[in-house]
Amino acid sequence: MVKSSSLALAVLIAGFSGSAIAQGKPTLTIYTYDGCASEWGPGEPLKDGFEATCNCTVNWVAADSSIGTLRKVQLEGESTEADMILGLDTAIAGEARATGLFADHGLALSDLALPGEWTDAQFVPFDYSHFAFMHDTDTMPVPPASFEELIALPDDIKIAIQDPRSATPGLGLMLWVKAAYGERAPEIWAGLKPHILTITREWSESYALFLDGEADMVLSYTTSPAYHIFDEDDHTIKAAMFSEGHFPQIEVAGILKSSDQQDLARDFLAYLTSVEGQKVIPTTNWMFPVVDLGTELDASFEGLPQPDKTLTLEESEIIANSPAWIEEMLAAVQ
The missing domain is CATH 3.40.190.10 (Periplasmic binding protein-like II)
Known part of the structure; x- marks a missing residue:
């Protein structure tokens, strides 16, 4: 009985001490x-x-x-x-x-x-990283080298992009176009409209469409090919480098x-x-x-391409204009 009580007391003390340590x-x-x-x-x-x-x-x-x-x-x-x-x-x-x-x-x-x-x-x-459009060299050996070259492709060449209101890559694309083209941005969006397969809520949804072959290109990052090389030993997924420069994330x-x-x-x-x-x-x-x-x-x-030019916008300009720029984009592509 005494031994049982002592054991119970020891367990109680140990439990209390452990709780105190955890709380600390x-x-x-x-x-x-x-x-x-x-x-x-x-x-x-x-x-x-x-x-x-x-x-x-x-x-x-x-x-x-x-x-x-x-x-x-x-x-x-x-x-x-x-x-x-x-x-x-x-x-x-x-x-x-x-x-x-x-x-x-x-x-x-x-x-x-x-x-x-x-x-x-x-x-x-x-x-x-920098935002870029991915392409598969098996199906698109020579990708467009600018937004204007992408616009000039046949309308059946489709891209998947993300919503700038919910996904940072989508917001990055909006800023990329604005940084590259300024007041011409609505013109670029209108030109891209026939090529947009869909605007997804998140990056993963649009990237899946690209991997399934439903989209010819997808908005992602210049570093995305590293995953395919590392995990799949697949060297066919590449980032298309644009002459206007690229916007960083x-x-x-x-x-x-x-x-x-x-x-x-x-x-x-x-x-x-x-x-x-x-x-x-x-x-x-x-x-x-x-x-x-x-x-x-x-x-x-190793060997992942880096843009010749990194495009930037001032933080104050982004804060002041992002809502209007998003509306400008969505009005042109929807």
Whole structure:
């Protein structure tokens, strides 16, 4: 009886101690898009790598898109459980910044390998690529080399693109055309209209149409061929390089002011932009890392074409004009 009581007391004390330890272990909650948090995305290896350096737990919360993560935080406001968002990009960073919900990251980011200098005080980049149209060399050996060449193709050549209101690639395409053609953008959209098979809500839907042969080309990234080389040993999927230049997507992460784990969040951002963290990105998110990995960058990325010209728009211009530019695009293609 005494032994049983002592054992019960020991179990109770051990259980209490374990609970106390668990309660003392902070959790970093990160809102992201579903591709990042999926079993094949960068979320799990980033979680494992960071948890190995801290006495903490990383909790991913996935939305259907990076735009969806921002909308979720906007709705939740200061009551959000999120400590940070990972997966916004520079096309919507200005809108995110304008909410006033994000804190300065306080990191020195002078040695990044990006198309241009990085000076953003709130958002930290973790990967990048340029938007491009994919084609299959088996069915389209010679792709168009500009938007105007694409427009000039027979109308039965079809492309799949994404909605700029729900998918960052769709928003990127809208900005790409505007950056390349300015006031001529409606003319370009009207010319593209006969070629548009469909405008999907998300990237995965349109890419599936391309892989199934229903679309001849699909809006994606200059780095997308690396996946096919790495995973399938397929070298037939290529990015068509356009003479106008290409618009970049730089994905970013930011800390929320409402977070009670801001130091931990900064530690995560430091890990994310370290060589160890960046090793995860290329073969899980299929984008270029933001630091020079040298020989540690997978061979599937070797020889991928880079645009001769990177097109840009000022953040203030994007914030002021995006709604009107989206309406301009949709009015021309629908």
